[in-house]
Amino acid sequence: xxxxxxxxxxxxxxxxxxxxxxxxxxxxxxxxxxxxxxxxxxxxxxxxxxxxxxxxxxxxxxxxxxxxxxxxxxxxxxxxxxxxxxxxxxxxxxxxxxxxxxxxxxxxxxxxxxxxxxxxxxxxxxxxxxxxxxxxxxxxxxxxxxxxxxxxxxxxxxxxxxxxxxxxxxxxxxxxxxxxxxxxxxxxxxxxxxxxxxxxxxxxxxxxxxxxxxxxxxxxxxxxxxxxxxxxxxxxxxxxxxxxxxxxxxxxxxxxxxxxxxxxxxxxxxxxxxxxxxxxxxxxxxxxxxxxxxxxxxxxxxxxxxxxxxxxxxxxxxxxxxxxxxxxxxxxxxxxxxxxxxxxxxxxxxxxxxxxxxxxxxxxxxxxxxxxxxxxxxxxxxxxxxxxxxxxxxxxxxxxxxxxxxxxxxxxxxxxxxxxxxxxxxxxxxxxxxxxxxxxxxxxxxxxxxxxxxxxxxxxxxxxxxxxxxxxxxxxxxxxxxxxxxxxxxxxxxxxxxxxxxxxxxxxxxxxxxxxxxxxxxx
Numbered sequence: 001x002x003x004x005x006x007x008x009x010x011x012x013x014x015x016x017x018x019x020x021x022x023x024x025x026x027x028x029x030x031x032x033x034x035x036x037x038x039x040x041x042x043x044x045x046x047x048x049x050x051x052x053x054x055x056x057x058x059x060x061x062x063x064x065x066x067x068x069x070x071x072x073x074x075x076x077x078x079x080x081x082x083x084x085x086x087x088x089x090x091x092x093x094x095x096x097x098x099x100x101x102x103x104x105x106x107x108x109x110x111x112x113x114x115x116x117x118x119x120x121x122x123x124x125x126x127x128x129x130x131x132x133x134x135x136x137x138x139x140x141x142x143x144x145x146x147x148x149x150x151x152x153x154x155x156x157x158x159x160x161x162x163x164x165x166x167x168x169x170x171x172x173x174x175x176x177x178x179x180x181x182x183x184x185x186x187x188x189x190x191x192x193x194x195x196x197x198x199x200x201x202x203x204x205x206x207x208x209x210x211x212x213x214x215x216x217x218x219x220x221x222x223x224x225x226x227x228x229x230x231x232x233x234x235x236x237x238x239x240x241x242x243x244x245x246x247x248x249x250x251x252x253x254x255x256x257x258x259x260x261x262x263x264x265x266x267x268x269x270x271x272x273x274x275x276x277x278x279x280x281x282x283x284x285x286x287x288x289x290x291x292x293x294x295x296x297x298x299x300x301x302x303x304x305x306x307x308x309x310x311x312x313x314x315x316x317x318x319x320x321x322x323x324x325x326x327x328x329x330x331x332x333x334x335x336x337x338x339x340x341x342x343x344x345x346x347x348x349x350x351x352x353x354x355x356x357x358x359x360x361x362x363x364x365x366x367x368x369x370x371x372x373x374x375x376x377x378x379x380x381x382x383x384x385x386x387x388x389x390x391x392x393x394x395x396x397x398x399x400x401x402x403x404x405x406x407x408x409x410x411x412x413x414x415x416x417x418x419x420x421x422x423x424x425x426x427x428x429x430x431x432x433x434x435x436x437x438x439x440x441x442x443x444x445x446x447x448x449x450x451x452x453x454x455x456x457x458x459x460x461x462x463x464x465x466x467x468x469x470x471x472x473x474x475x476x477x478x479x480x481x482x483x484x485x486x487x488x489x490x491x492x493x494x495x496x497x498x499x500x501x502x503x504x505x506x507x508x509x510x511x512x513x514x515x516x517x518x519x520x521x522x523x
Contacts, residue, residue, distance in 0.1 A: 051192045052126070052127065053081065053126060053191055053192055053193055054192055054193050054194075055127075056126060056127040056130040056131070057071055057072055057075075057130055057193060059127070059130075059131070060127075060130045060131045060133070060134035060135075061134060063131065063134065064131075064134040064135050064137070064138040065138065065148070065151050066134045066137055066138055066141075066151070066157075067151075067152075067154040067157065069154065069184060069195045069196075069198065070154045070157055070161070070180070070184065071130070071133065071134055071137065072188060072193055072195050073180045073181070073183040073184045073188065073195060074097065074133065074137065074161060074164065074180050075096045075097050075098075075130065075133065076183050076188050076190065076195075077176075077179045077180045077183055077261060078093070078096070078097060078098035078261050078264070079095075079096050079097075079098055079261075079319070080190060080191075080318075080319075080322055080324050080325065081096050081190055081191045081193055082096065082191070082319065082321070082322050083095045083096050083124075083126050083129060084319055084321060084322075085321075086123045086124040089258075089259045089260040089264070089319075090258060090259040090260050090265065090268065090276070091105070091260055091264060091265075091267075091268040091271075091274070092105075093108075093260065093264070094108060094122065094123040094129065095122065095123060095124075095126065095129030095130075095132075095133075096126055096129050096130055096133070097129050097130055097132060097133025097134075097136075098133075098260075098261070098264070099111050099122055099123075099129060099132050099133060099136070100166065101119070102273070103273045104166070104271055104273060105166040107136050107164070107166065108122060108123070108132075110135075110136050110139065111131075111132030111133070111135055111136050112132070114132070114135035114136065114139060115128070115131055115132050115135050117131070117132065133164075136164060137157070137160055137161070137164050140159075140160035140161075140163040140164055141157060141160040143163075144159055144160055144163075146160070154184065154200050155200045155201045155202045155203050156203050158177055158181065158202045158203050158204050158205065158207070159177075159203070159204070159205045159206065159207065161176070161177045161180050161181075162174065162176060162177040162207055165177065165263060165264065165267070166267070167263065167267045168267045168270040168271060169210075169267075169270070170206070170207055170209075170210035170211075171210045171211040171212075171213055171232075172213070172232070172263055172266055172267045172270070173207055173210065174204070174207045174210040174211075174212065174213070175213045175214065175262075175263045175266070176261070176263035176264070176267075177202075177204075177207065178202075178214065178508055179261070179262070179263060179285075181200060181202050182285075182508060183195070184197075184198055184200050185197060185198070185199075185200065185428065185429075185430065185504075185506035185507075186430070186462065186464075186471075186473055186504070186506065187430075187471075189470055189471075190324070190470070197429075197430040197504075197506065199427075199428040199429040200428055201428055212508075213230050213232065213290070214288070214459075214460060214508055214509070223289075223291040224294075225291060225294060225295045226280070226289070226291060226337060226340060226341075228289060228333075228336075228337075229280060229289040229290060229291040229337070230288070230289070230290045230291070231290070231291050231292075232266055232270070232290050232291075232292055233270070233292060233293075234269040234270060234277040234292040234293050234299075235269065235270050235271060235272045235274070235277075237272040237273075237275070238269060238271075238272070238274055238275060238276060238277040238299075238300060239277045239293045239297050239298060239299045239300055240297065240298040240300070240308075241297050241298075242296060242297050242298045242309075243296055244295065244296045244297070244298070244309075245296075245345060248298070248309040248310055249310060249345075250295070250310060250311065250312060250341075250345045250347070251310050251311075251345070251347055251353060252307065252310050252311035252312070252347070252353055252354075252355060253311060253312050253314065253338050253341055253342065253347065253353065253354045253355070254301060254302055254307065254311045254312070254313045254314070254355055254356070254357055254360065255314055255316070255334075255354070255355065255356050255357065255367075255368050255372070255377075256278060256301060256313060256314065256315045256316065256356075256357045256365075256367050256368065257315070257316050257318050257319065257320050257325075257357075257367035257368045257369060257372070258281065258315045258316060258317050258318060259318075259319055259320070259367070260317075260319075261317060262281060262282075262283040262284065262288075262290075262317040265281050265315060265317065266281055266290055266292065269281075269292050270292075275300065276300050276301065277292060277293050277299045277300050277301060277313075278292065278293065278299050278301040278313035278314065278315040279291060279292065279293045279294075279295060279299050279301075279312050279313050279314065280292070280312070280313070280314045280315065280337060281314075281315045281316075281317070282314060282315065282316045282317065282330055282333055282334045282337070283317050283330070284316070284317040284318055284325045284326070284327055284329075284330050285327065285329065285473060285474075285475070286329050286333075286460070286473075286474060286475035287327075287329040287330050287332060287333025287334070287474075288333070288475075289333060289334075289337060295312060295341075299312075299313045301313030301315070301357075302357065302360045302363075303357075303360060303362065303363060303364065303365065304360050304361055304362055304363070307360050307361070312341050314334060314337065314338065316330060316334060316368065317330070320366055320367050320368060320369030320370075320371065320372075321369065321371075322371070323371035326371060326372060326373065327472060327474075327489070328376075328472075328474070328488070328489025328490050328491065329474045329475070329488065329489055331373070331376055331377050331380055331489075332380055332487070332489060334377070335377055335378075335380030335381045336380075338354060338381050339381050339382075342354070342381070349378075349381050349382050350378075351374065351378065354378070354381065356368050356372070376490070389440060389521065389522040390519060390520065390521040390522070391437050391438070391519070391520055391521075392517060392518070392519045393435040393436070393437060393501075393517065393518050393519075393520075394417055394418045394516070394517040395418070395420070395421055395422045395433070395515055395516055395517065396418055396419060396420065397435075399436070400435060400436045400437065401433070401434070401435055401436070401515075402433065402434050402436070402499075403422055403424075403433035403434070403515065404431055404433075406424050406431055406505075407422040407423065407424045407433055407515065408422065408423050408424065409421075409422055409423075410422070410423050412452075412454075413452030413453075413454060413482070414452075414483075415451075415452035415453060415482045415483030416452045416516060417450040417516050417517035418516075418517065421451070421452060421514060421515065421516035421517075422514070422515040422516070423457075423512040423513065423514050423515070424505050424512065424513050424515075425505070425512065425513075426458060426505050426506070426507045426509060426510065426511075426512075426513055427505050427506070428506060429505065429506060430504045430505065430506045431504070431505045431506075432464060432502040432503060432504045432505070433502060433503050433515040434499040434501070434502040435499070435500060435501045435502070435518045436497065436498060436499050436500065437497070437498075437500045437501075437520055438496070438497040439493050439494065439495050439496060439497075439498075439500065439520070440495065440522075441495045442468065442492075442493065442494050442495045443492070443493065443522060444490050444491070444492055444493075444522070444523050445490065445491055445492075445493045445520050445521060445522055445523060446487055446489070446490045446520070446521045446523050447463075447465055447487070447488050447489060447490075447491060447500075447501055447518065447519075447520055448485040448486060448487045448488065448518065448519040448520075448521070449463060449476065449485070449486055449488055449501075449516075449517070449518050449519075450482075450483075450484070450485055450486070450516050450517040450518070450519070451476075451478050451482050451486075451514045451515075451516045451517075452482045452483060452514065452516065453478060453479060453480050453481055453482025453483065454478075454479065454482070454511075454512075455479055455511075456479075456511050456512060457478040457479055457482075457511045457512050457513075457514050458477075458478045458479075458507060458509045458510065458511040458512060458513045458514065459477050459478070459479055459509035459510055459511060460475045460476075460477065460507050460508060460509030461475065461476045461477075461478045461503060461507060461509065461513050461514065462474075462475055462503065462504040462506065462507050463475075463476060463488050463501060463502070463503050464501065464502040464503070464504055465488070465489070465491045465493075465500065465501055466493075466498065466499060466500050466501070466502075467491040467492055467493060468491075468492045468493060468494045469492060472489075472491060473504075474488040474489055475507070475509070476488060477509075478511070478513070478514050479511065485519055490523055493520075500518075500520060501518045501520070503515045
């Protein structure tokens with residue numbers, strides 16, 4: 001999805017003027033009669049066909065005139081549609097829609113006011129929580145002046161979505177909203193709720209001018225400690241300035257799970273009331289990394305002062321109770337960071353010195369939890385393996401590569417694999433090119449990609465892997481690292497002949513998307 005291409009349309013203000021004049025609330029909770037009348041048929045059908053969670057989204061979307069798929073995408077970006085048994089996130093957010101109650105964000109209380117539901121019900125009941133999320137999102141749309149016609153266009157809700165995240169800066173609000181719209185472009189299929197990949201032109205409005213934290217090449221936002229990371233400073237109230245390693249030796253890396261989203265965690269560490277921070281935060285979907293505390297300084301992450309002084313803390317987007325957050329892209333990116341830290345400070349690459357938060361003396365946290373795969377992670381930190389079966393598919397392999405006529409053919413780069421490669425502009429539509437393979441047996445396979453690199457190629461090309469548990473997407477910067485095999489992760493694949501790896505044109509990155517060759521190996 002090319003989110004940089006936006007419609008900057010002036011929003012109507014007449015509705016706001018009426019609200020100011022009358023003193024009426026921006027949004028009233030729907031009556032039981034009106035809600036029942038408008039949603040009874042669709043809710044009953046959805047419940048019968050799909051279950052209570054799809055019905056909850058259908059009902060909430062209809063009740064507050066919010067695009068259903070956008071509502072799902074927002075919940076997915078926040079929690080992967082997991083209510084976590086009513087337990088709060090690190091920033092005090094509850095339920096599928098992450099309704100927050102903390103000193104600077106009161107969306108839980110706002111949802112209670114708008115829906116007439118109690119805070120306890122909104123915390124614990126999935127359907128009530130989804131309804132509350134829809135109400136809060138609609139209230140932001142009303143404040144922006146979106147009329148009935150505008151509300152039908154999911155792209156016009158971009159600024160309302162950004163407001164929902166309650167980010168501490170415009171750049172983080174953009175990062176948050178982009179993640180939601182990216183999910184719309186890629187599609188969602190989780191916990192019985194489905195959203196088909198779709199074309200949406202996002203109207204960023206005021207956020208079009210905000211720094212794009214996904215564009216790591218932007219001047220001024222790169223980490224000086226670790227080159228691949230972006231830099232966003234945590235609040236100075238959340239860490240201790242120091243001069244490590246001269247003041248304190250660094251001999252540990254501590255692995256954490258955020259209990260929240262990537263953008264939300266970055267925003268929380270910028271909040272002076274948080275009283276917590278980490279040196280780095282890693283994104284689930286593509287392994288993007290943001291540094292928030294300099295390695296020389298002491299982040300407040302371990303809950304133990306001695307361990308804080310001697311360690312580097314790495315937070316990983318997700319929840320300890322939900323394995324879907326722990327992608328191979330995240331493992332690989334984090335492992336590369338940990339390896340670099342260990343090499344820099346002479347830290348042994350073993351489980352005595354690379355530990356979980358739960359291993360810190362006196363820890364009350366359980367992260368990274370039982371779903372964190374330490375074997376995979378440490379293997380990536382220390383070394384690889386030898387494949388027992390492998391196949392290579394080029395864009396010219398007969399019968400195994402398919403792409404629409406929108407994909408051109410080029411021989412421009414000498415870094416290409418084979419005689420040529422395919423290219424296409426990024427657009428707000430998936431239009432994927434696919435590589436088919438005959439997978440001999442169900443198991444774990446490493447997927448590698450080959451592409452020629454060029455400054456004009458895509459900064460965030462989405463490779464899609466048809467894993468046994470559902471499609472997984474890994475983003476690759478095709479501006480560098482070309483002309484060789486680049487691993488995008490290991491995946492559980494089913495046996496059979498099918499489209500295993502695709503590359504989509506739907507991306508927030510800029511530049512041509514390149515489809516050249518892939519290699520799939522049994523591990």
